[in-house]
Amino acid sequence: MSGSGVDFFGGVDTHRDVHVAAVLDGVGRVVGSESFAADVSGYGRMVAWFGARGALVRVGVEGTGSYGAGLARYLTAAGIEVVEVNRPNRQLRRQRGGKSDPVDAEAAARAAASGQATAVPKSGDGPVECLRMLVAARRSATKARTQAANQIHALVVTGPEQLKHQLRGLGLRAKVRVCARLRPGEAQTTVAYAKKTLRHLARRYQALDTEIAQLNADIRRLCAEANPALLAAKGVGPDTASVLLVAVGDNPPTGCAQSGPSQPYAAPARCRHHPDRPYGTASTKAETGKPTARCGASRPPGCEPTPPPNNT
16 A cells, blocks of 8 residues: 555454554554444445555454455455454453453554464355355244244143044154144134144244255255265264354465365375374373273375384
């Protein structure tokens, strides 16, 4: 960015409607603070405001997973290095006299300048972000389906004997199919309203079941696109793969993947045996006079243990 050539560091305290930004110079002096609307026009004015101060090294942003997500994406797209800053400690905030948005923004800038904040925010612009949204929708749909099933069970247990006899011994899905076809009629009786309620709950269960099946298909497809090697691993299905991918994000940190979530995750190499440490545990060797037997499992090439030292 253009300016006087002096390095500057920014910090942003994010909120729903307004973001407050602060700028520090290279020696930690506050250059200024300003409020900006939490929308695209506000983001643009903030970038221009930062640029007018000098050479911006990095910006610390609070709440990059909530109110600051859009701002973090905008700043990254503008070529500005963004680091994620934790929310200020509430106890310390009370000790200093309460919450102040400019002071919180200043604290975010100091965390970015000192190197205390180093986490790179999740980009939220790739298939893993789509996966995160689908997983959240499936989680709520699964919870609602379970609730509907519990309500059906409770209503059958406490309902009229006529319905209890009709539904006794049926499994959940069979019970749902029968309840979805119930005909309450026009009678204003307890049995009629019990049938009507069970029909509503059963059809809700069926609708949620269809929705969850569609979500599962989309989640499987996105997992295969984001990291086919992970999904192909033994014992890893769409549920496990989606949890791992969402935890890492679209821009995994160094070491999680070679270049992105589409690359297979590398397991850490096994450590060679330390030459100064015996193979057997002290307790086993003390009891039996023999060291613990080494594992006979196969090892990948290059991970053979170092032989014990020959002290004779």
